[in-house]
Amino acid sequence: MAKNLATEMAPPFVLVAHYFIAGAFFYALSAFILPFFANDISGYFLSTSIASLIHLYLLGFVMMVIFGAMYQLIPVVLEIPIFSKDFAYVQFYIFIGGIILFVLGLFDTNFIAMMPYGALMMYLSMLIFVVNIMMTYKELKRWDIVAKFIFVSNIFLFVGVSIGLVIALNLIYGFYPDIENLVRMHVGATIFGYVLMTIMGVGMILLPMFSLSHGFKQRAIEIAFYTIILGLVLLLLGATLQFETLELLGSFFVMVSVFLALYQMWLIFSTRIRKQNDFWAKNMIASFVALLLTFVILITAIVTQSATLYLAFGFTLFFGFFTFFIVGHIYKILPFLVWYQRYSPLVGKIKVPMLGEMIKEKIADVQFWVTLLGFLVSLMAILFSIPLAFQIGATIMGVGTLLVIYNIYFTLNYKVNLGVQDGE
Amino acid sequence: MVSEENVYDAIKTVIDPEVGFDIYSLGLIYGVRVEDDHAHVTMTLSTRGCPLHEMMKQWTKEAVERIDGISSCDVEIVWEPAWNITMASDEVKKALGAI
Numbered sequence: 001m002a003k004n005l006a007t008e009m010a011p012p013f014v015l016v017a018h019y020f021i022a023g024a025f026f027y028a029l030s031a032f033i034l035p036f037f038a039n040d041i042s043g044y045f046l047s048t049s050i051a052s053l054i055h056l057y058l059l060g061f062v063m064m065v066i067f068g069a070m071y072q073l074i075p076v077v078l079e080i081p082i083f084s085k086d087f088a089y090v091q092f093y094i095f096i097g098g099i100i101l102f103v104l105g106l107f108d109t110n111f112i113a114m115m116p117y118g119a120l121m122m123y124l125s126m127l128i129f130v131v132n133i134m135m136t137y138k139e140l141k142r143w144d145i146v147a148k149f150i151f152v153s154n155i156f157l158f159v160g161v162s163i164g165l166v167i168a169l170n171l172i173y174g175f176y177p178d179i180e181n182l183v184r185m186h187v188g189a190t191i192f193g194y195v196l197m198t199i200m201g202v203g204m205i206l207l208p209m210f211s212l213s214h215g216f217k218q219r220a221i222e223i224a225f226y227t228i229i230l231g232l233v234l235l236l237l238g239a240t241l242q243f244e245t246l247e248l249l250g251s252f253f254v255m256v257s258v259f260l261a262l263y264q265m266w267l268i269f270s271t272r273i274r275k276q277n278d279f280w281a282k283n284m285i286a287s288f289v290a291l292l293l294t295f296v297i298l299i300t301a302i303v304t305q306s307a308t309l310y311l312a313f314g315f316t317l318f319f320g321f322f323t324f325f326i327v328g329h330i331y332k333i334l335p336f337l338v339w340y341q342r343y344s345p346l347v348g349k350i351k352v353p354m355l356g357e358m359i360k361e362k363i364a365d366v367q368f369w370v371t372l373l374g375f376l377v378s379l380m381a382i383l384f385s386i387p388l389a390f391q392i393g394a395t396i397m398g399v400g401t402l403l404v405i406y407n408i409y410f411t412l413n414y415k416v417n418l419g420v421q422d423g424e
Numbered sequence: 425m426v427s428e429e430n431v432y433d434a435i436k437t438v439i440d441p442e443v444g445f446d447i448y449s450l451g452l453i454y455g456v457r458v459e460d461d462h463a464h465v466t467m468t469l470s471t472r473g474c475p476l477h478e479m480m481k482q483w484t485k486e487a488v489e490r491i492d493g494i495s496s497c498d499v500e501i502v503w504e505p506a507w508n509i510t511m512a513s514d515e516v517k518k519a520l521g522a523i
Contacts, residue, residue: 076475208471209470209471209474210442212443212470212471212509212520214506214507214508214509215506215508273508273509273520273521273522274520274521275520275521275522276520276521336442336475339441340475343441344479347479347483348437348438348483348486348487348490352441353441354439354441354442354444355441355442356442356444
């Protein structure tokens with residue numbers, strides 16, 4: 001059997017599957033409850049009910065899938081083994097417990113007492129992740145742009161979740177008066193510092209790999225790397241010192257970085273050899289258009305100070321950019337993981353399936369259009385403050401989510417008649 | 425003695441499961457040399473950091489070593505010249521939408 005240095009250094013399939021299956025569950029749960037938030041779209045942006053939905057979606061789906069993907073991708077891309085697989089399991093179970101207590105505590109005041117315990121558990125879980133990644137980096141020999149993005153993003157994750165813990169404890173004990181200040185720091189460090197920087201980094205591997213792009217320059221993403229760090233440091237400093245101009249300057253640099261990253265993605269796409277607009281390519285195009293739209297809305301929101309536009313900004317970032325980017329890659333990464341586990345030992349012995357066969361392509365295609373329609377209807381509903389339209393849009397998005405779940409189920413259970421026993 | 429053609433035929437049985445074509449048609453094979461019962465294959469991959477990297481190398485080695493008359497094969501991965509689509513067969517180019 002093949003000795004695959006990169007994949008053999010990666011944790012077993014079952015570990016990554018933990019994260020992906022839990023991510024799919026929380027994705028479905030978020031989609032199920034989203035229509036019930038219709039009346040919140042004209043409310044105050046920082047309500048605890050919206051915070052509960054945001055955390056369910058971001059922690060349960062977005063970060064869960066990212067954590068699983070990082071455990072798989074870091075050994076492959078950076079050619080270093082994960083420091084501790086046991087840490088990764090411990091992190092997972094603490095995270096699951098933490099998210100349930102935390103989100104329930106935020107969502108329902110009857111359970112508010114559970115919230116700080118949930119926050120503490122999640123903080124511990126994230127610390128384990130950060131330590132695991134930092135220890136993994138001790139083996140790193142080649143500091144390319146991907147390695148730099150992942151490393152710095154984890155520093156921002158540590159900063160972001162530390163502020164998050166302070167916010168959670170403050171909600172109960174009320175020791176710090178300016179919560180909005182802390183929220184801006186928390187959002188900046190976790191969403192832009194961790195999630196966005198991670199996506200920018202791994203995107204430099206995933207996009208050329210799946211689109212077969214070659215010969216593009218990567219100067220734009222290299223400048224984007226330093227620009228986003230500068231922006232985030234200024235943003236955090238400005239919020240700490242309560243110096244609004246500094247915060248605005250920081251936001252400006254973050255935006256410049258995002259536009260540079262988008263330009264880089266365009267460079268990659270313009271040199272792609274696989275020109276078929278399959279479900280993966282459609283999801284990528286939609287995600288980058290959504291990211292562009294996100295920052296156009298944010299600029300308008302900053303200028304007009306409109307609460308509705310801030311809400312539209314968050315919705316477009318979460319349910320547009322993150323959703324399309326992550327779903328598109330689940331369709332690529334999950335079949336590979338199942339294939340590697342189940343069929344790679346049989347290559348050369350029997351006819352093994354192609355990765356594309358392990359996804360229902362037609363359903364993935366229909367799912368893309370359904371999700372896009374639902375997203376657009378919901379976004380319009382937010383912009384024009386029409387709760388009923390939001391309910392309809394969110395329900396359509398929910399149908400899209402069910403189709404994603406079906407495809408994940410199909411991939412996980414994909415078996416061909418080999419006449420041999422499958423197993424670990 | 426085994427000919428280089430025989431080795432290429434064996435290599436054509438190695439399929440890239442992501443793209444769905446054999447690695448010869450993809451243009452990943454840069455050269456084959458046969459010395460008595462030993463074969464040497466020089467190949468590249470479409471992308472650095474590809475999770476299939478070592479597996480492709482191993483599959484190629486195993487496919488060649490299955491030829492009667494070949495007892496060992498070493499596979500060398502090179503990155504220069506970098507692979508590009510012009511190296512692939514017309515069938516591959518067409519399927520990928522490159523022509």
